[in-house]
Amino acid sequence: xxxxxxxxxxxxxxxxxxxxxxxxxxxxxxxxxxxxxxxxxxxxxxxxxxxxxxxxxxxxxxxxxxxxxxxxxxxxxxxxxxxxxxxxxxxxxxxxxxxxxxxxxxxxxxxxxxxxxxxxxxxxxxxxxxxxxxxxxxxxxxxxxxxxxxxxxxxxxxxxxxxxxxxxxxxxxxxxxxxxxxxxxxxxxxxxxxxxxxxxxxxxxxxxxxxxxxxxxxxxxxxxxxxxxxxxxxxxxxxxxxxxxxxxxxxxxxxxxxxxxxxxxxxxxxxxxxxxxxxxxxxxxxxxxxxxxxxxxxxxxxxxxxxxxxxxxxxxxxxxxxxxxxxxxxxx
Ligand code: ASP
Numbered sequence: 299x300x301x302x303x304x305x306x307x308x309x310x311x312x313x314x315x316x317x318x319x320x321x322x323x324x325x326x327x328x329x330x331x332x333x334x335x336x337x338x339x340x341x342x343x344x345x346x347x348x349x350x351x352x353x354x355x356x357x358x359x360x361x362x363x364x365x366x367x368x369x370x371x372x373x374x375x376x377x378x379x380x381x382x383x384x385x386x387x388x389x390x391x392x393x394x395x396x397x398x399x400x401x402x403x404x405x406x407x408x409x410x411x412x413x414x415x416x417x418x419x420x421x422x423x424x425x426x427x428x429x430x431x432x433x434x435x436x437x438x439x440x441x442x443x444x445x446x447x448x449x450x451x452x453x454x455x456x457x458x459x460x461x462x463x464x465x466x467x468x469x470x471x472x473x474x475x476x477x478x479x480x481x482x483x484x485x486x487x488x489x490x491x492x493x494x495x496x497x498x499x500x501x502x503x504x505x506x507x508x509x510x511x512x513x514x515x516x517x518x519x520x521x522x523x524x525x526x527x528x529x530x531x532x533x534x535x536x537x538x539x540x541x542x543x544x545x546x547x548x549x550x551x552x553x554x555x556x557x558x559x560x561x562x563x564x565x566x567x568x569x570x571x572x573x574x575x576x577x578x579x580x581x582x583x584x585x586x587x588x589x590x591x592x593x594x595x596x597x598x599x600x601x602x603x604x605x606x607x608x609x610x611x612x613x614x615x616x617x618x619x620x621x622x623x624x625x626x627x628x629x630x
Contacts (some may be wrong), residue, residue, distance in 0.1 A: 351375040352535045369514040413426050426532070
């Protein structure tokens, strides 16, 4: 009996020893993404972009750069791709503009930076990083954020740069749907159509050689947003968080991620309740679902363990291990 227990213990031990270690995880948004609504070409394009972003981030980690550099490299690729609702390809506000939000957090000394409501910064994630590194502040908005980006010599573009025909079409559809709604229906339960108006954000979490974690998120927010609405993506603790336990980036119906302080709550569950990253991630999404919200998140802990829970039909997501093995997934 004793021998058997020893053996079981030993097998358990070797199994934990052999656990895969991830160094980078990313997402390209959650939503009603089904195989039926996808063409093979579109699927291949999404997978190629996600793989390219994983490789770019991995190259930074491999060459000994910090997790911040890895997150920046991965997110920049997704921001430059018109496929995602971040940077080029961002969704439109009700007025037909693009207002972008982004944030970064680095576990080392809990550093953080973010920008919100910007429309001329080509790569908002770079502006968020500049805020973290070169300003005494955490969150800059609108014109001021753009002025700061210009002082930091970041690339500025005319607002039209962010235009894509597909997103503009979504806005037209949204506006038509709004016009047909009863004036009293300021409803909090969205239709499947509405749900799709707010997904496609991108995010990444990386673990570097020094054991530090960084998490970043970048988005155009939700189609048809009004009144300079800001979502969870640029809010530290809601859409993005990283401490010495775990890094988190969220995507989905931002208001719910703000109300539940989703990213920070996940970290607190690990830190104060001793939960593992999978359990902590699932609980956060379950709470959001209970409130009527939806979306998903990616989390990577200090041991290189990941969790990618979501309650939508799909979430663009990918991981890369310390050995460079890539996995990219879209559906449930
Ligand atoms: N969470 C983002 C927002 O509410 C949207 C998204 O993830 O697609 O602004």
